[in-house]
Amino acid sequence: MFPNVNKIKYAGPDSVDPMSYRYYNSSEVIMGKTMQEWCRFSICNWHTFRGKGADPFGFPTMTRVFDDESNSMENCKRRIDAMFEMLVKLDVPYYTFHDRDVSPEGKNLEESNKMLDEIVDYLEMKQKETGKKLLWATQNLFSHARYMNGGATNPDANVFAYACAQAKKVLEINHKLGGENVVFWGGREGYQSVLNTDVKREMDHMAAFFKMVVDYKAKIGSNAQLLIEPKPREPTKHQYDYDAQTVIGFLYTYGLQDHFKLNIEPNHTTLAGHDYEHDILVSSKFGMLGSVDCNSGDPLLGWDTDMFCTDIKKTTLVMKIIMESGGFATGGLNFDCKVRRESTEDRDLFIGHIGGIDNFARGLRNAAKIINDGVMDGMVKERYSTFDEGFGKTVEDGKATLESAAEYAASVGEPKQTSGRQEEYEMIFNRYV
Ligand SMILES: [Mn+2]
Incomplete structure (x- = not known):
């Protein structure tokens, strides 16, 4: 899919070739672990291989050689081919996906699951072929019209059941693919108006949903770490998983604290009115940091722009927190990031990831010096x-x-x-x- 891109290699800090790593030397040992073990980088299927530059104000701007714009299974598999080619060329060990971005929505649940099974078999084959692994899978309970009032917090029990069915299937396929975590981002788990909402019942239902998830995970013998991803608002006005402290409080309130950790997305943290590193710090200090969606926002836009992080100070602070907690257990640094809608070439996809990887690698090197010096x-x-x-x-x-x-x-x-x-x-x- 990318004939003009060679394997990206470490060329050292003097390199001026944008298609090389200046700081990320995957096998180099820093403070007892390789850079790959500290960072555990991951590429996401949705933004990188499904994102086409659409935003709330405009249509897609990008055409991709690996995407014929159809909903066919062949097209899904071609995008997966492109993803694995990129994983190999960037030397990234992990990938992530939602059920409905990796496989189409069918005319009913049975058909959707059948297509998903075929795709999962294909992913399993690609994993064996390349040695790449699944960091986590997740269920999309926010895009389809049925979820307009939420998934696990929907006031309609029939929609709640549909959300459970999707979560059940994702636990199964994640287990089959050896996924190390399962993520729950409550896309529309929140409310728009207090006038039509019973907030307490909705949160009770969300806790019931998570208890069912815990039970079913045990039943199928999965060891995957369950992760909740906080976000304060957007698309709903009041999201229940506001920030790390709110989610930790929720988990303790409902007795779920031993079963879940957090997947922190710094762009969501800044939307909650905190500094970039705040939720990573808070969840880490309470033993609840599971994984990181390592993107960043734009302070002048103030919405979820999912940009690659280019701020070395921020990556230094984040890597310091991760290193001080001993590194990730099952999580990693997942590029839940998209190139700008004006960056329309395939090459931009690579440059975005190379820059993101290098900025966190440089943060890792900086953090190691800070920790070793011990001055601060x-x-x-x-x-x-x-x-x-x-x-x-x-x-x-x-x-x-x-x-x-x-x-x-x-x-x-x-x-x-x-x-x-x-x-x-x-x-x-x-x-x-
Ligand atoms: Mn995310």
């Missing part, structure tokens, strides 16, 4: 040092009371002012990027 971590440790001994330690040990705190406060008097030194941290951080 030492400053942070010092900042909290009053909790290491005396009264502070009794707080962390759970032994302090309001009485002991009041007695201690009276004995030491007005606390001495301590600078947060943010500008110094920023100055030191910039030494590494």
Whole structure:
């Protein structure tokens, strides 16, 4: 499909060839793991092989050699051929897909499942042929008209059942393909108007859906990690999976915390009004970071633009958090990214991914230096040092009371002012990027 693209190779930081890696040297060991093991890159089927540049204001702008625009099985398989060719040429180990982007929607559930089975057999054959693996599969419960009021939170039990049927099938095919995770992004799990919505019942139904997922996963003997992907709004006004803290709270409320982790998409995190790395940090610190959809948004557009991340500071911060947590277990860095609708050449698809891979690889190298030097971590440790001994330690040990705190406060008097030194941290951080 891409006769003019050769295998992309590591050429070092002096390379000026855009079709080469300057920082990503997959087998190079950094802090005990290869760069491939730290990053576990993945390419998605939907944006890269189904995305044609359509946006809310305009029609597709792209034509692809691997896509004849039809809904035929041959066309699905040709797009899969293109995906595996790209995985091999970019030296990327994983891929991801939705049930309905990899295979067409039939005239009923039975026909859709039958076509999906044929495609899954084809994917299995391509995996064996190339050694590439499935990072995760997911179910599309938001594109079809039946899901206009949601999937697992739809007020109609018949639609809820249809959503369950799709989730059941995805658990099965993911298991068959050896997928390491299953993702749940609640595309339309939210509401537009409080006037027509019973919010508590909808969230109860969503929890019931997830409990069924947990039970069926155990029943079929799947070890895949279940992941929820937060997003605050768009397409619905109020999405229930607002951000990492909201989802973690939801999981604890319904007793699901041991069965799910999070798939964090930084573009969603910024839509929630947080910094790029915030949800990765929060989920990581609570042991809930499963995987990352490593895209970014445009602050001036303010919607889910799914761009490749070009900000080295951001990739450095993200890789530092991932490395400090010991790296991914089952997750990876999935390029849930699309080239701009004005970038219409096949070559742009490669350039987008090469740039994304290299920026995270450079972030990894920067983060390793920050961690090894230990300067900033030492400053942070010092900042909290009053909790290491005396009264502070009794707080962390759970032994302090309001009485002991009041007695201690009276004995030491007005606390001495301590600078947060943010500008110094920023100055030191910039030494590494
Ligand atoms: Mn995503």
